[in-house]
Amino acid sequence: MHDAILNTPKAEKSYEQKTSWVYLLNLGFYFIPLFFMQGQWVNITIALALLIPFIGGYFWAYNSTTENAIYPISLMLACAIIGSPFTSGTISLFSFVCFFIGFFYPLKTTVMSFICICILLFALNGVVDTVGYYFAFYGMGISIGVGAFGVIEQNRQRIKRQQKRSQDEIASLATALERERIARDLHDIMGHNLSSIALKAELASKLLIANQTDQAQIQLNQLSDIARESLSQIRQTVSNYKHKGLSACLPALSQSLRDKGMEVIIEGETPVLAELAESQLALILTELFHNCLKHSTAERVQLTFSDESTENIITFTQNTRVNNVIEGNGLKGIRERIGLLNGSINYQCSPEFSLTICLPKQPN
Structure with a gap:
């Protein structure tokens, strides 16, 4: 009826x-x-x-x-x-x-x-x-x-x-997708930082036990810096997830690798993207740089931006091969972000690790 x-x-x-x-x-x-x-x-x-x-x-x-x-x-x-x-x-x-x-x-x-x-x-x-x-x-x-x-x-x-x-x-579907995006953002932004905080806190504790107070103080200072940076990123995420943008985040990401002794090369001009695409790409690059910082023994990292007729191509390369890639939360999150932008992603592990992102251009 x-x-x-x-x-x-x-x-x-x-x-x-x-x-x-x-x-x-x-x-x-x-x-x-x-x-x-x-x-x-x-x-x-x-x-x-x-x-x-x-x-x-x-x-x-x-x-x-x-x-x-x-x-x-x-x-x-x-x-x-x-x-x-x-x-x-x-x-x-x-x-x-x-x-x-x-x-x-x-x-x-x-x-x-x-x-x-x-x-x-x-x-x-x-x-x-x-x-x-x-x-x-x-x-x-x-x-x-x-x-x-x-x-x-x-x-x-x-x-x-x-x-x-x-x-x-x-x-209801949009709400569910937004919750998934929040979960990805929290993982990408806070996952590595929280791991670093835990490791540095543990290291500082061991140094204090060994009476190496100067070294412990260095670790505590770094821990404090990481905590402040995490708080800043959380505030940005909560505020409508507005990322500081590629132009602002790339120098900081590059410097983090240079501090570890890696050479960082950036070629091409950063693409002009919509706000959503730029924020998602910035978070993807943050994930890649942090993974390289934590797990890679590479000496050189290269990031190349190519402007094609119908798409923007971003290639991330490090001069070491990767024997096995496990698609955990990090790479899964990258795929989901690329899918959100209707783009594609592919990577190769040898002779050096290279990951390529293709983002379609939006019509004017």
């Missing part, structure tokens, strides 16, 4: 309830025959009195669900049937009934109900003071036409609910 107005968003439902009286203007067709019933005060009084329960049934139906819509629709239909011997304007009431049937019920049920109402209109035609079958045929046309609008409105509401569900699913 299809849901009804109650399943629409609250703001939209409130708006529809406030404007529901507007459609009652169609009752103007109900009053037209009354103007020509001069002197028939009994018929006019009964016709006007029937509007009270009918309007009550209308607002009841407007706020109903499919499960209980049968009750207000039955009330409206009863008012239309009872009023037919007194005025032909009940054609208007039948049209309201058909609208709500078309709105609340499946198409098969709606079609069967429309057929029954058409038969009912022919049956009532004999008790209505009209020429020929005016009441039956004209009533059929108006009722089925307005009922078709009910079917259309039901489909419109169903499509809107589907779109709302799709939007909710997209929002």
Whole structure:
């Protein structure tokens, strides 16, 4: 069964309830025959009195669900049937009934109900003071036409609910992806720093035990520097994950390797990228440089930027071979970041380790 107005968003439902009286203007067709019933005060009084329960049934139906819509629709239909011997304007009431049937019920049920109402209109035609079958045929046309609008409105509401569900699913997926990105960022930014903090704290403790206070002080100073740098990076990450950019991070990364005695060569111009692409590439290079700093025995590291017609190519090379590459969290995180940018990555282990990143250019 299809849901009804109650399943629409609250703001939209409130708006529809406030404007529901507007459609009652169609009752103007109900009053037209009354103007020509001069002197028939009994018929006019009964016709006007029937509007009270009918309007009550209308607002009841407007706020109903499919499960209980049968009750207000039955009330409206009863008012239309009872009023037919007194005025032909009940054609208007039948049209309201058909609208709500078309709105609340499946198409098969709606079609069967429309057929029954058409038969009912022919049956009532004999008790209505009209020429020929005016009441039956004209009533059929108006009722089925307005009922078709009910079917259309039901489909419109169903499509809107589907779109709302799709939007909710997209929002949920985006939230999940954002959580994964946060996890990658925390690993890439803090994983190495926390390892360094633990190692230096352990080394400082051993040096203190050995009464080598000067060396211990050096380790503690370095530990303090790492902690401050970690805090700075965390603040950048929390602040919408805005990285300081390639131009700012490359000198610091290069200097960290030079301090270890490695030669660092950077060729080409850093590409002009969108903010997301630049921040992700900066984090990827941070991962590569830190891995080289911790695990590599290379003497030279080269970073090359190439500007091709349709893509930017970034190549990271160190002059040592790698016997075995285990795709742990670091390399997995790099692949996920590249995937986020619709790029590609490949690497070779010998005669020297080289990793190439291809990022498609965004259209202007």
